[in-house]
Amino acid sequence: MRWPYPRIVAHRGGGGLAPENTLAAIRLGASLGFRGVEFDLMLSGDGTPVLIHDETLERTTGAKGEVARTPYAELAKLDAGAWRGERWRGERIPTFRDAGKLCRTLGVWANVEIKPAKGHERATGASAGRMARELWKGAALAPVLSSFSVAALEAARAAAPELPRGFLVDEIPADWKRPLESLECVSLHCNGGKAEENVIREVRAAGYAVVCWTVNEPAEARMLLGWGVDCLATDALDVIGPDFAK
Ligand code: G3P
Numbered sequence: 001m002r003w004p005y006p007r008i009v010a011h012r013g014g015g016g017l018a019p020e021n022t023l024a025a026i027r028l029g030a031s032l033g034f035r036g037v038e039f040d041l042m043l044s045g046d047g048t049p050v051l052i053h054d055e056t057l058e059r060t061t062g063a064k065g066e067v068a069r070t071p072y073a074e075l076a077k078l079d080a081g082a083w084r085g086e087r088w089r090g091e092r093i094p095t096f097r098d099a100g101k102l103c104r105t106l107g108v109w110a111n112v113e114i115k116p117a118k119g120h121e122r123a124t125g126a127s128a129g130r131m132a133r134e135l136w137k138g139a140a141l142a143p144v145l146s147s148f149s150v151a152a153l154e155a156a157r158a159a160a161p162e163l164p165r166g167f168l169v170d171e172i173p174a175d176w177k178r179p180l181e182s183l184e185c186v187s188l189h190c191n192g193g194k195a196e197e198n199v200i201r202e203v204r205a206a207g208y209a210v211v212c213w214t215v216n217e218p219a220e221a222r223m224l225l226g227w228g229v230d231c232l233a234t235d236a237l238d239v240i241g242p243d244f245a246k
């Protein structure tokens with residue numbers, strides 16, 4: 001496919017410059033000129049999709065507990081910014097609704113990574129699909145829903161078949177085509193550090209876009225773009241800017 005989306009996107013909202021998966025991160029990326037963002041989506045204990053990476057709360061909020069067992073009202077009280085410094089104290093775990101609205105307001109495209117807690121794959125995919133359809137209604141650029149979870153992507157497709165999907169892998173497996181075909185994906189997302197030129201060229205020649213994460217070195221970014229990679233997600237927003245070119 002021709003990749004109509006931004007080439008360089010801010011990983012987890014604002015890369016390494018802001019607390020991951022927060023509204024402040026998305027705002028920071030946008031203020032630096034980033035036109036695309038990747039963030040992680042998980043369901044709270046009572047089924048509210050929120051932006052968070054880990055299944056447990058400890059690393060980013062200091063609280064004990066699991067996201068999938070904590071009702072949203074409790075998650076909303078936690079501080080998801082202070083661990084990155086005083087400047088960010090008071091940042092909350094955002095809902096998908098608030099993050100999606102912010103992206104639309106700022107004109108920032110989104111790669112929504114569906115990151116289900118174990119056992120919640122279908123529910124998370126279905127919720128992501130339903131809500132993304134509503135949040136991006138009428139948008140010029142639809143979000144791409146991506147996941148490592150086949151079940152989550154199947155559920156997202158059932159809920160919102162019209163939204164583009166991406167399949168996430170660490171290293172591209174020999175049978176990469178099978179999941180892309182069966183899930184009707186537009187893109188394959190892989191670890192840039194493990195990517196190989198010939199495989200990337202094969203995937204693209206078959207009509208799929210390739211997205212690489214998390215690319216923080218300009219030399220690596222240049223190499224991957226030279227291989228034809230369509231999109232890079234970076235943590236190094238100050239080094240690999242939104243207009244970075246090979
Ligand atoms: O979406 C690609 C990338 O974000 C996958 O890794 O662990 O940062 O979510 P992770």
Ligand code: MG
Pocket residue numbers: 012038039040113
């Ligand atoms: Mg992610």
